[in-house]
Amino acid sequence: MKKRKFGLALSLVLAAGTILGACGNDEESASKGGESKKDNFTVGMVTDIGGVDDKSFNQSAWEGLQEFGKENGLQKGKEGFDYVQSKSDADYTTNLNTLVRNDFDLIYGIGYLLAEPMAKVADQRKDSNFAIVDSVVEKPNVASITFTEEQGSFLVGVIAAKTTKTNKIGFVGGVDGSLINKFEAGFIAGVKSVNPKADVKVQYAGSFGAADKGQAIASSMYSSGIDVIYHASGGTGNGVFAAAKELKKKDPNNNIWVIGVDRDQFEEGKVKAGDKEYNVTLTSMVKRVDIAVKDLADKSKNGEFPGGKVIEYGLDQNAVAIADHKENVSEAALKATEEWTEKIKSGEVKVPKTRDELKAMKF
């Protein structure tokens, strides 16, 4: 009995030791951090709840930061570059402040969900520099990074128009709002520029996370004769892929395609029918958040932080593009995209960003 009690006492002492030891260590490490600071240009980013392995823009942004770190010989951590992950939307403000308190020279917020918290924190911490991806925050110490998604969407629209056999094309959007409307307008303009006879049916799922709805919409689209669907709907798009793969599995001769978004979604389109491998991903509209993040970090490091400005990344910086996997795209379509890329870059063609601008083009 006594032995057991002794054991209990021992573990209690150990536990207390751990906690107290932690207290003592506290100040030491804090002061150490303070001293050795400020030789490097440090960059931090706050993810949204997706985290750095979301296979989408958070991951892409983190890859950009890692690239920046590698080029400048920085280590991951407080003295170099690092990220903080948000577990709920209550964490955005805390995480932004944590990076401010650790004296990061440039602080990224990844995704439009951080726009509101960033605007507030930027007001309170006027000495820190911030950058927001995919949204606009009008503060003197915030740089806003946006992408010309309409240009990339235009190009995949050209491919869709060159690929369709039925002249019926579908667009599945996530949430109906100005961001996804950019994709929609650019895509329709691309389709109609090449093939005025083609008809584009537009439908919104109302969510970026409703794969079931995406699947239902895509199924009904395919059964109405549509053979190419472009989705700009995040996780909802998984349902679009699922619908296409199901049809392909039933009948491999089905000529149906999905166009992916944000990153190369080639892997998502793989399907096995019988013994043969097929792929329903025609191409993807790739948004290179990494390029933008790295570019802005480079600029800031050279003392050219574009505070208060909105920087658009687009075809010129290769920040929006069609995906590298081009197996399923015909020669003619590829050639057409090259032509149109030149026309957009030279300013000969102006791609619409909104439904109103699209209407004004009178296709």
Place this chain on the structure above:
Amino acid sequence: MSNKLKQYGQRSIKYLITSARNMLIPIFSVILGLLAGAGIMLVSGYDPISGYSAMLNGIFGDEYYLGETVRQITPYILAGLAVAFAFRTGLFNIGVEGQLIVGWLAAVWVGIEFDLPKFIHLPLAVLSGAAAGALWAFIPGLLKARFRVHEVIVTIMLNYTALHITNYLILNVLSDKQDKTENIAESASLRSVLFENWTDLSRMHWGIIIALACAIIMWFILEKTTTGFELKAVGFNHHASQYAGMSVNKNIVLSMVISGAFAGLAGAMEGLGTFGYAAIKGGFTGVGFDGIAVALLGGNAAIGIVLAAALFGGLKSGALNMPLEAGVPNEIVDIVIALIIFFVASSYFIRWILSRFSKKGVK
């Protein structure tokens, strides 16, 4: 006579020992959890001392973090009270999450729609949050009382209903297809300039006062009023209470309504204090579910819940600091936190160990 006295004396000693042990169990389980967490960090190659010191830093390392921790604790206290109150009447309210969400929306709604002087507007917004939560909890209460439908099933299902109904309302009624409402009027805000100045602009708000007041209210209702006595009696034994002339059905509904009001208040704290708006949620906030653990750890008593909420809030906000300061990855942090909660929840196991230790003392 002397025999009776002796018996009485023995019983009170027994009572003292059990209540001391009841206090000991949660403390012991937290320590065990911390130790197990340290073990996990050691095994996966991270320094537990720097890990825990980073956590402590994130809890009260400086005034900012202290403020954020208090902010995090606020809804936990109320969610814990909500679960515990129902539990004392023998009801298991899993629906705190849903009641919290509707309370959040209702409070924000009143905060946006009305234009009133602060001393009317703020209480009105807070109370409407409570009322909405109470109403949401009234449904399972009524179903249980009338038809003996099990409250666990109803409340779980009502969580989803609440989530999607509020999302719909935010999208279509409170905003024009935006993913969040506009900000509440200043006159309905719980924000406090005083606290912001004290805590270097953290989001700590007046809600903590409301939460603590609610803890006192719960203690008062349960321990000092006839209603409380009836509620508890129903919790101990339905049949005996009925036999004693209490209305079991009335008490079931009443208990759920009060529980729901606490939960709705927790939502109002988030809406009026932390965020200042309501946003579309992809999933649950988790606060309501954590409330179950808070109530369990706090022994379903007001003071215990305040302490347990402090622990949970501390863990949550401290954990955010661990990846950046100590290099412990998010996943490990999640495991450590989960282990602590696991040991807390397995108090039966710890009770058993403790009873082995002190078998001789009691019997």
